[in-house]
Amino acid sequence: MIPEIGQFALILAFVTAIYQFSVPMYGAWRGDGRLMAVAPAAALLQFGLIALSFACLTMSYIASDFSVQNVFQNSHSDKPLIYKISGVWGNHEGSMLLWVMVLALFGSAVAAFGGNLPPSLKARVIAVQGSISIAFLSFILLTSNPFNRLDPAPIEGQGLNPILQDPALAIHPPLLYCGYVGLSIAFSFAVAALIEGKVDAAWARWVRPWTLAAWMCLTAGIMLGSWWAYYELGWGGWWFWDPVENASFMPWLIATALLHSAIVVEKRNALKVWTILLAILAFSLSLVGTFLVRSGVLTSVHAFAVDPARGVYVLGILCVFIGGALALYAWRAPTIKTGGLFAPISREGALVVNNLLLTAACAAVFIGTLYPLVLESITGDKISVGPPYFNLTFGPLILPLLLLVPIGPLMSWKRADMWAAAQRLWAAALIAIVVGVAAMAWQWRGPWLAPFGAALGAWLIAASVQEMVARTKFTSVPFNVAWARLKGLPGAAWGMMIAHAGVGVMVIGVVGITAWKQEIVTVMKPGDVMQVGSRSVTFLGESPISGPNYSADRGRFSISSGGVEVSEIWSEKRVFKPSNQPTTEVGIEPFIDGDLYVVLGDRAPDNARTIRFYFHPLVWMIWLGTALMFLGGCCSLFDRRYRVGAPKKAKTPIIQPAE
Amino acid sequence: MLRRLALAVVFVLTTLPAAFAVQPDEILSDPELEARARVLSAQMRCLVCQNQSIDDSDAPLAKDLRVLIRERLVQGESNAQVVDYLVSRYGEFVLLKPRFNSRTLLLWGGPFAILLIGSLVIFLRRRKGSGLAVPEQALSADEQARLDDILKSKE
Numbered sequence: 001m002i003p004e005i006g007q008f009a010l011i012l013a014f015v016t017a018i019y020q021f022s023v024p025m026y027g028a029w030r031g032d033g034r035l036m037a038v039a040p041a042a043a044l045l046q047f048g049l050i051a052l053s054f055a056c057l058t059m060s061y062i063a064s065d066f067s068v069q070n071v072f073q074n075s076h077s078d079k080p081l082i083y084k085i086s087g088v089w090g091n092h093e094g095s096m097l098l099w100v101m102v103l104a105l106f107g108s109a110v111a112a113f114g115g116n117l118p119p120s121l122k123a124r125v126i127a128v129q130g131s132i133s134i135a136f137l138s139f140i141l142l143t144s145n146p147f148n149r150l151d152p153a154p155i156e157g158q159g160l161n162p163i164l165q166d167p168a169l170a171i172h173p174p175l176l177y178c179g180y181v182g183l184s185i186a187f188s189f190a191v192a193a194l195i196e197g198k199v200d201a202a203w204a205r206w207v208r209p210w211t212l213a214a215w216m217c218l219t220a221g222i223m224l225g226s227w228w229a230y231y232e233l234g235w236g237g238w239w240f241w242d243p244v245e246n247a248s249f250m251p252w253l254i255a256t257a258l259l260h261s262a263i264v265v266e267k268r269n270a271l272k273v274w275t276i277l278l279a280i281l282a283f284s285l286s287l288v289g290t291f292l293v294r295s296g297v298l299t300s301v302h303a304f305a306v307d308p309a310r311g312v313y314v315l316g317i318l319c320v321f322i323g324g325a326l327a328l329y330a331w332r333a334p335t336i337k338t339g340g341l342f343a344p345i346s347r348e349g350a351l352v353v354n355n356l357l358l359t360a361a362c363a364a365v366f367i368g369t370l371y372p373l374v375l376e377s378i379t380g381d382k383i384s385v386g387p388p389y390f391n392l393t394f395g396p397l398i399l400p401l402l403l404l405v406p407i408g409p410l411m412s413w414k415r416a417d418m419w420a421a422a423q424r425l426w427a428a429a430l431i432a433i434v435v436g437v438a439a440m441a442w443q444w445r446g447p448w449l450a451p452f453g454a455a456l457g458a459w460l461i462a463a464s465v466q467e468m469v470a471r472t473k474f475t476s477v478p479f480n481v482a483w484a485r486l487k488g489l490p491g492a493a494w495g496m497m498i499a500h501a502g503v504g505v506m507v508i509g510v511v512g513i514t515a516w517k518q519e520i521v522t523v524m525k526p527g528d529v530m531q532v533g534s535r536s537v538t539f540l541g542e543s544p545i546s547g548p549n550y551s552a553d554r555g556r557f558s559i560s561s562g563g564v565e566v567s568e569i570w571s572e573k574r575v576f577k578p579s580n581q582p583t584t585e586v587g588i589e590p591f592i593d594g595d596l597y598v599v600l601g602d603r604a605p606d607n608a609r610t611i612r613f614y615f616h617p618l619v620w621m622i623w624l625g626t627a628l629m630f631l632g633g634c635c636s637l638f639d640r641r642y643r644v645g646a647p648k649k650a651k652t653p654i655i656q657p658a659e
Numbered sequence: 660m661l662r663r664l665a666l667a668v669v670f671v672l673t674t675l676p677a678a679f680a681v682q683p684d685e686i687l688s689d690p691e692l693e694a695r696a697r698v699l700s701a702q703m704r705c706l707v708c709q710n711q712s713i714d715d716s717d718a719p720l721a722k723d724l725r726v727l728i729r730e731r732l733v734q735g736e737s738n739a740q741v742v743d744y745l746v747s748r749y750g751e752f753v754l755l756k757p758r759f760n761s762r763t764l765l766l767w768g769g770p771f772a773i774l775l776i777g778s779l780v781i782f783l784r785r786r787k788g789s790g791l792a793v794p795e796q797a798l799s800a801d802e803q804a805r806l807d808d809i810l811k812s813k814e
Contacts (some may be wrong), residue, residue: 242710356777364770371766381762384704386712386755393770521683610683 003068006056007147010097013049013104014137016042020107020130024123028195036123040111043126046133047104054088054101057146061088067153070094070146076159078549078577086170087160092294092310093146095173099290100136102174102181106210107133110185117206124192125185132184135317143309162550162576162583168228176221176248180286182214183251186258187283190276191325194332199272204265207279209637211262215255216633222248223626231586236597236614238513238622241390246369247289253362254282257355264348268413270341271348273333274355280329284322285362291318292369343415350408350416357401364393402456402507405500406463428466432459443516450515453507460504464497491639499632506625512594512618520613523604532596533615535561540568542600542609550576552585555600555609559589571600595619682722687729696729699738703728703745704755712755 020042027035057070061084066072074091075084089098107129114122140146189207193199225245230238239245258278264271291314342348368385375381406428410421436455443450469475471493472485518533526541540556552574559567569587576583587598594617601610687693697714703724705716713721724745731741745753757763 237715240710352781356774356781360770360774360777363773367766367769371763375762375766379762382750382752383757383763384752384755385757385766386702386704386710388702388756389766392756393767397770397774521686523683 002056002059002063003065003147003149006053006060007145009049009053009056010137010141010147013046013053013100014134014141016046016049017130017133017137020046021127021134024130025127028120028123028127031120033119036119039123039126040108040114043104043107043111043129046130047101047108050097050101050104050137054097057094057097058085058088061085064157065153066155066157067149067151068146069148069150072150072154072157074160075157076549076577077156079160079165080548082167082170083160083165086164089173090160090164093140093144095177096136096140096144096294097146098174099177099181100133100140102177103129103133103136103184106182106185107188110188110210114206121189121192121196121203124195125188128188128191129184132188132321135320139310139313139317143313159549159576159579162574162579162581163232166228166232168224169232172221172224172228175217175224179214179216179218179221179255180248180251180289182210182217183255183279183283183286185210185214186255186279187325190279191328193276194328194336197332197335199265199276199336201266201269204262204275208259208262208266211255211258211279211282212633212637215252215259216630216637218248218252218255219626219630219633222252223623223630227623230619231588236513236517236586236595236616236619238619241368241387243369244293246365247292250362250365250369251282251285251289253358253365254278254285257358257362258282260351260354260358264351268342268348270338271352271355272338273336276333276336277329278355278359280322280325284318284325285366287318287321291315342413345411345418346416347408347411347413350404350411353404354401354408357397361394361397361401364397365390368393399456402460402503405460405503406467409467409496409500424470425463425466428459428462431462432456434458439511447515450511453511453515457504457506457508457511460507461501462504464501464504468497491635491637495632495634495636495639497632498635499629502625502628502630502632504625505621505628509618509621509623509625512621513616516617518613518615522611522613523608524611525606525608530611530613532613533594535559535566535591535596537596537598537613539609539611545572547574550574550583553600555587555598555611557587557598559596569596569598571598573600590620593617685722685725685729687733692729692732695738696725696732699728699732699741700725702742702755704753706749706753 020039023042024036024039027033027038057068060068060071061075062081064071064075064077064084066075070091070093071087074094075087079087087094089095107126110117110122110125110129114125117125186207189203189210193203222245225248226238229240230236258275261271261275261278265275291311294310294314368389372383372385375383406425407418407421410424411418432455435458436451439454440451468486468489471489472482474482474486477485520530520532522530524530524539526539529536529538531537536559538558538560540558542553542555545552545554552572554570554572556568556570558565559569567589569589571587572585574583574585575581584599587600589596589598594615597614597616599612599614601612604610687696700714701712703713705711705713705718705721705724707718707720708716711721713724728741728745731744736744742754751757757766759767
């Protein structure tokens, strides 16, 4: 009964989406306020119905109702509850249902919180949102129904892939989808603005918080995925330039560019046409990502043929939305008035450079990901494009951007003096050089690029701190005045400084794990000791363990530093019950200078084991850096001027010393 | 062969074991040769895996290739010779870093071409824009009156 309710709710949601698209769009065209006014109710209803459907599927999973094919294929009654729930989106059908639920969630958020939007813009945004729902709901109903029943019902399910049974991976897809799909709002705003023919500062002010929220989810989602790969896949890699990773990284790069260009629209009423294009591109790349991951076209060209209906359907959706939006753009964009002229050397100019480099970097990822596919389908030649390609193309495009990040915010709007801006950063430059030299002295054997990278990271961090000091005049005014100024800084300023510092922190972490990683592969018997960096690790021996749905051999290791035992860690080789699939749990002990990473390998003769030790210097800075970027996004999101409701005047004038 | 390859792909995809890469018995005693072997194997694709280098993969084929690379290096071959040999045996597909030739021209040049074209467009638009040099539209009489009002009320 419950699955049927879910199925029925999904069909109703589809019908609601058609209503949500057609009626408000027609109303906005005719200027009929009553027709436009149905949009919010339709969006909320559509979300309610999809949420009901999603709840039904979740209940089937929790109850282990194996008469539902999807539950049978992806769940098992022995699984811990959290993985029964995460199993809902651990498969194609369920994850598409989550996708449309997030889509409807964002649409209803505009309906609920978009009170200050002009009625026609609001109606059109919600209508465009509805059209995306139509496409994906029909995709689910026609090709990927999660509620298909099995008769007779099997007694036990087939289980979820054990490596997916992990807390980080349980919340990784929902976050990533919030990011992917959140960009649909920017897309809908862009399309609605093109139909209206009007883009102004207010438009940018509405779009920016949505883009920011999506960007934050995408950042957090990508970070969790990367972290999972780091501790789960067993050799401490954190980024592989895997097509599936690239699929989420491309929208992230364009969303980052969009965040920055929307500032120019908001503050200076310039770059409007370009910002619209970025908003379209960001969501288009989300759709491309969905297509690449969902069609299976990337793992192998042949996987595409396994289920052509799905791949072709998503490809169709892709063409309609991207093609349609770009055609609309080509038609309407020339009518949008440009405003706000600026000199090449100015804050606007700096943000243009930012956008140019981010877009080119995204192009490198895009070309590298799709080139083998296109080349094979045209000429039949099979080539591989792997990490070395991305390091050689993405790297040179992103490095100058990172170098310029601190200078941009110091330039003034309209016309700036770059030399003067750069001069204000002498302290940061000095710190960067000192860090670079220190890194070279510390690890002179490593690659030459590493000290440069460390200096670059220090440059970003120091410049952010210096910016904060300069804004509050900490060095020149009394402490309490500076403190008051610090508290009075707008959230967006905090956000920028924290996020830019976060990039610096991350760069240092990346340098650490890439350039200074240590690796030892050896065979050990219980009692053997191995020196890993400055610490020694003793293999204490192994013992059998049994978990809720797996059995394992656990190898225990004791770590001592300077003759004193500091901690004990373990690494396991697990075999999961339903599938007999083996996995490895690595042992990680985080230290301030990096992670000690131990992997239990295969058995060797004489009761010995192959054991791998890694030392990953400063790897925590990668996670801290991305967390700071996320935090910066939070600060910016809570900036007063993005609060829901029309920008209001402060009730009491804020007393601030004159600049 | 293709069938077997496809089967192997399916096998790897369905089991996805944790990667174990280089085994202790493979490591060369000469650290310089071993370092070269590692660099080379990081650039070779494991043919039966999903986007892994042979350095990262624990598939039997990857192990064979790692051993093969080391044997060739010990025999005194240069890095380029080893790469050529692997390409002659497995095709360009084995290279994670595609060679620059007419078929990969767009691959290697594309990103930088986009940067160049973007810069050019911005540059040309600037020149056109500065030629027109009408900074902002003049205020209408109505707006001027409002501005005057605001300025007056401030005083």
